[in-house]
Amino acid sequence: MSDTPLRAPAEVKYAEELDWLESVDDAPKPFSWRLSPKMVRLFILGSERADGLDREIPQKWFGDRSFVERSIVTLASDRGLLLIGDPGTGKSWLAELLAAAICRNSTLVVQGTAGTTEDQITYSWNVAQVIAQGQSRDALIPSPIMTAMERGVIGRFEELTRATSDVQDALISILSEKYVSIPELDGDSGEATVFAQPGFSIIATANSRDRGVNDLSSALKRRFNFVRVPVVTNKRTEAEIVRFRTAELLRRHRIEVEVPPTLLDILLQSFADLRAVSANAASDDERLESALSTAEQIGVLEDAVLHSQFFGEKELGAHTLAGSLVGSLARRSPEDLAILNKFWHGVIEPRSEGEQGGPWRDFLDGGREAIATLS
Structure with missing residues (x-):
């Protein structure tokens, strides 16, 4: 059986290219980023002769440079990034490329649907282990978002407006307070709170045709910088x-x-x-x-x-x-x-x-x- 996945994530597909960019990148990097903002942009939009590199970096996302730059600046701040646009405009692909370039991990993803529950963005429990040994951090199953918080990397939330208001509200605390409380654990043990590490952020996507499905609250909107990805007309x-x-x-x-x-x-x-x-x-x-x-x-x-x-x-x-x-x-x-x-x-x-x-x-x-x- 082949070990090659049907669809490799961007950080695997372009691993050699990312390694090379990291080796020649001597510019300042925010937090624990693997590449500097300029190199992240170059990885996504491709290199030009003026960049002075010894090899050509192909373009992977086709769109206005300003959208990519604003997305990168947002992720270097303490705000979440919301990519919004019509279906098929490349929002998810841009989110994957950003996460791959910044932290070499684009797979910490939550897919928003009507069935998405709050524990899918916070945590759940290994029931068998809880029955056998009681509630502990070992029995806790972190969500992709909580894992991103602990590692100080990018978490992704696809189709945010398809998730229910309860799930969206759980994001408000994560984006504003930058921690998740675990009330089932003893607060004196130091394990009852998971704090986000430097470099953590969330890239969410939303379909502009889904207005009215589950509109974002004003409180949640304030925690995101919006980047509207237009339909390609050229x-x-x-x-x-x-x-x-x-x-x-x-x-x-x-x-x-x-x-x-x-x-x-x-x-x-x-x-x-x-x-x-x-x-x-x-x-x-x-x-x-x-x-x-x-x-x-x-x-x-x-x-x-x-x-x-x-x-x-x-x-x-x-x-x-x-x-x-x-x-x-x-x-x-x-x-x-x-x-x-x-x-x-x-x-x-x-x-x-x-x-x-x-x-x-x-x-x-x-x-x-x-x-x-x-x-």
């Missing part, structure tokens, strides 16, 4: 993100493939047109359920490449790409299928006409077949 930047992330995902299958620029343009243009259709829709019934995010484009492209590799002619074609797009976006039946069918007739069909329509014609046929199969 076509060139979006193409770089899709190409970079798809290539990374395909390496898990030992597949190295160059996506033809024409097909990448078709994918980007189709998503841009679908976003315009959704923006102009009069009601939710006329919008696709999909968020039409960059992350979903990556999923469509990965699916199409794998399909062509396993069942096609090895080389990705417009016909297969169209089938993957329809299959990924048609989540409601018949609503989404009706929207895609109208889009294919009103937008894709005109693009397929004329001398420049070659790949668009294959894309048109592939989409029609997929819609007919799902209808």
Whole structure:
């Protein structure tokens, strides 16, 4: 059995690169950080000739430099960092890269859901050990957040607004007081309180489309610095993100493939047109359920490449790409299928006409077949 994980965390994937950056980093570092703020930024955004390094550091997150810099400055203070934005804007990936660069551990994560409980951000008990020996620190099971506090590293909280108000309230004490009380233990033993060590902070993410699910209280908002991660609108930047992330995902299958620029343009243009259709829709019934995010484009492209590799002619074609797009976006039946069918007739069909329509014609046929199969 292979020892290689299906998805290695950033600190493992880029371990050699982080080791090298740490070896040449002589700038001041906050707390117990492994890299200085400038090197953290360089690790995430990539190096430039002006940095004067002996090797090139590739860019891993594509976005405005100011968002990364403000995130780093926040984590160097005593405030939490909340990355908020639409689905698929790279919030979680940015949080993982920040934690990997700062403390070489991005895996102390709590996933916010309606079922997340307070003990998942504080502590719970080993019931069998408590029955046998009573309550003690040895029988206590620390949460990822408490572990981050004890080690003085970064803890992460994904989808904060999906957690209930009780769970959110438990974070207020952690972020403001920087300790967790354990009332079940004897206060005189010195074990009844866990204090956060220097370097501890929390990176949380929140989906801006989840407003109204579990809104953050004013008290909790004051403990976070907000960094709003916008939707990528620059076509060139979006193409770089899709190409970079798809290539990374395909390496898990030992597949190295160059996506033809024409097909990448078709994918980007189709998503841009679908976003315009959704923006102009009069009601939710006329919008696709999909968020039409960059992350979903990556999923469509990965699916199409794998399909062509396993069942096609090895080389990705417009016909297969169209089938993957329809299959990924048609989540409601018949609503989404009706929207895609109208889009294919009103937008894709005109693009397929004329001398420049070659790949668009294959894309048109592939989409029609997929819609007919799902209808």
